[in-house]
Amino acid sequence: GENVEQHPSTLSVQEGDSAVIKCTYSDSASNYFPWYKQELGKRPQLIIDIRSNVGEKKDQRIAVTLNKTAKHFSLHITETQPEDSAVYFCAASISYGQNFVFGPGTRLSVLP
Amino acid sequence: DAGVIQSPRHEVTEMGQEVTLRCKPISGHNSLFWYRQTMMRGLELLIYFNNNVPIDDSGMPEDRFSAKMPNASFSTLKIQPSEPRDSAVYFCASVDSVNTEAFFGQGTRLTVV
Numbered sequence: 001g002e003n004v005e006q007h008p009s010t011l012s013v014q015e016g017d018s019a020v021i022k023c024t025y026s027d028s029a030s031n032y033f034p035w036y037k038q039e040l041g042k043r044p045q046l047i048i049d050i051r052s053n054v055g056e057k058k059d060q061r062i063a064v065t066l067n068k069t070a071k072h073f074s075l076h077i078t079e080t081q082p083e084d085s086a087v088y089f090c091a092a093s094i095s096y097g098q099n100f101v102f103g104p105g106t107r108l109s110v111l112p
Numbered sequence: 113d114a115g116v117i118q119s120p121r122h123e124v125t126e127m128g129q130e131v132t133l134r135c136k137p138i139s140g141h142n143s144l145f146w147y148r149q150t151m152m153r154g155l156e157l158l159i160y161f162n163n164n165v166p167i168d169d170s171g172m173p174e175d176r177f178s179a180k181m182p183n184a185s186f187s188t189l190k191i192q193p194s195e196p197r198d199s200a201v202y203f204c205a206s207v208d209s210v211n212t213e214a215f216f217g218q219g220t221r222l223t224v225v
Contacts, residue, residue, distance in 0.1 A: 001170065032212050043203065043216040044155070089155060093212065099168060100145055100207065100214055104154040 002027040004092050006103030013080050014111050021106045023090035024072040027099075030092040033066060033073045036102075038087045047088075048075070080110045118204050118217035125224055130192040133220045136185055137206030145214065146179055146189050147203040155203070161187065194224045 003026040013019050025033075034049035050057045050064045050073065057064050061080075066073040077084055090103040117136040125131055137144050145160040159169040161181045169179070176195070181187040191198055201221050205214040 001168070034213065036214075043218055045216070046213050049213065091214075099157075100143075100160065100205070101157055102147075102155040 002030060002092055002099055002101040004090060004101050004103040006090050006106055008106060009104065010107045010109070012109045012111060015080060015082060017080055019075075019077045019080055019084070019108055019110075021075045021088055021090070021108070022072060023074070023092075023103050024070075025092040025101075026071070027092065027094070028068075028071065029094050032093045033064070034091050034093070035062075035064060035075050036089045036091065038089065038105075040086075044089055077108075080108075082110050082112055084108060085110045116204055116206050116215050116217035118202075118220050120220060121218060122221045123223070125194055125222075127195055127224055128193045129224075130190065131194045131198075131222060131224075133189040133202050133204075133222070135187045135189070135204030135217060137187070137204070138208070138215055139185065141206035141208045141215075142184070143207040143209070144181060144187050145205045145207070146187070147205065149201045149203060149219070150199075158189070191222075194222075196224045199223050 006023045031052035035047050036044035037047045038044040048059050048062050048064050050066050061078045063076045087105045087107050089105050093100045119134045143162050146158040148156045158171045159179045164181045179189045201219045203219045204217045207214045
């Protein structure tokens with residue numbers, strides 16, 4: 001089955017700096033790669049996703065890149081703010097809700 | 113739509129007791145996932161259903177865990193008998209076949225003493 005790895009497990013950055021989180025996956029059939037943000041005591045919520053037919057997607061301060069050949073994808077957050085502090089999860093899935101597997105998470109702390 | 117609804121929000125039970133967690137997915141979503149979240153193991157996929165049929169239960173830790181989805185609007189995760197190491201937050205998520213985004217419920221915090 002699918003296995004998703006994620007690094008780093010914790011990340012501290014100064015406010016205004018960039019943060020990068022990297023994930024790798026094992027199943028070459030996976031074609032949907034979402035990122036979820038989980039604030040303390042809350043449920044995970046989707047912040048951005050990318051499908052296998054594109055290499056990069058951007059939404060304001062957040063961007064995701066995908067390298068299907070190497071089977072890895074990354075989340076980039078620019079101009080970080082304290083409210084970006086949370087746990088971020090990557091996931092890999094085959095279309096239509098098949099086998100939605102999450103990485104172990106990255107705890108991001110943005111220091112003022 | 114009220115989103116994915118889980119009940120109860122909190123459950124405290126004694127070791128050996130049966131625990132049943134409930135989930136109502138978003139109407140029209142045809143995939144449902146059960147996850148367990150702990151500090152040590154992160155978000156673990158326990159089991160998922162497509163069109164009410166269990167597809168992969170390889171993440172279910174032991175025979176003490178069972179899950180059912182009798183219809184498109186309801187699923188249960190049962191632990192019998194419960195043990196202290198089952199203490200965790202259990203999330204249910206549903207996905208539709210078009211957008212593929214997984215919507216999570218608010219979770220059930222289970223404490224087994």
